[in-house]
Amino acid sequence: MxxxxxxxxxxHDLLARRWSPYAFDDRPVSAEDALSLFEAARWAASSYNEQPWRFIAALRTDAAAFDKVLSCLVEANRQWAQHAGLLALGVIRTTFSRNDKPNRVALHDLGLAAANLTFEATARGLYVHQMAGIDPDAARRLFHVPEGHEVATAIAVGYRTPDSRLSGELRERETTPRARKALREFVFGDDWNEPAAFVPARVSGT
Ligand SMILES: Cc1cc2nc3c(=O)[nH]c(=O)nc-3n(C[C@H](O)[C@H](O)[C@H](O)COP(=O)(O)O)c2cc1C
Known part of the structure; x- marks a missing residue:
């Protein structure tokens, strides 16, 4: 399926091919691929070119480092993310380095970096599953994340395996068809909730 x-x-085909699997194969992710993923993240746009993202990353081939990152995920995510080839925590610096004022778009820019990483991964036949389900306090403690930074997300990267590896709710989630809002529900024009003029009122099948 x-x-x-x-x-x-x-x-673009890269966008259409991306999705967030639960069934990861135990196949390792190479250091070369990992470096290119973070290189892709590096070239994301950011407000004032602040680059407020930081990543704490480990390949599964480095068991101790991988388990340390894994331990910062909530149990429900640990269950499937343990099979990924690469795990990373996404961290933001919450103020601008130029003036120490709050950077209210830091999380947005971490998202852009994560998107860059995701599409580079897709181009390499890898899959990415992002997570909000983490224990930020544990991550702060274990990795000595300093004041002025927030651990926001985690990212699992790896190769996909057939969903038959999964059971129960994860299998269900893996096989449920993907759904999306229609453009008219989120692209507004003249007023809130008014679809922009160029958006058709209804697309067949939506
Ligand atoms: C910031 C963010 C946080 C997410 N947190 C979790 C999570 O903690 N656990 C999980 O299983 N999936 C998580 N997801 C995956 C979403 O559920 C998934 O992206 C969404 O259902 C759309 O599916 P798709 O990525 O396959 O298109 C997260 C995705 C994003 C972008």
Whole structure:
């Protein structure tokens, strides 16, 4: 069963192929691939070019480091993320280094870096599953994350394996068709909730 997007309009194949699997193969992710993923993240846009993202990353081939990152995930995520080839925690610096004022878009920019990383991964035949389900306090303690920084997310990267490896709720989630809001529900024009003029009122099948 394909979980590729079924877009209403043409989009780039890399975007259509991306989705967040639970069934990861135990195949390792190479250091070369990992370096290119973070290189892709490095070239993301950011407000004032602050680059407020930081990543704490470990390959599964480095068992001690990998388990340390894994221990910062909530149990429900640990269950499947333990099979990923690469785990990373996404951290933001919450103020601008130029003036120490709050950077209210730091989380946005971490998201852009994560998106860059994700599409580089997709181009390399890898899958990414991002997580909010982490224990930020544990991560702060274990990795000595300093004041002025927040541990926000985690990212699992790896190769996919057939969903038959999963059971119960994870299997269910893995095989549930993907759903999305229609453009008219989030692209507004003249007023809140008013679809922008260029957005058709209804697309067949939505
Ligand atoms: C910031 C963020 C946090 C997420 N947190 C979790 C999580 O803690 N556990 C989980 O299983 N999936 C998590 N997801 C995955 C989403 O559930 C998934 O992206 C969403 O259902 C859409 O599916 P798709 O990525 O396959 O299109 C997260 C995704 C993002 C972007």
């Amino acid at each position: 394909s979980k590729h997007a079924r877009p209403d309009r043409p989009i």
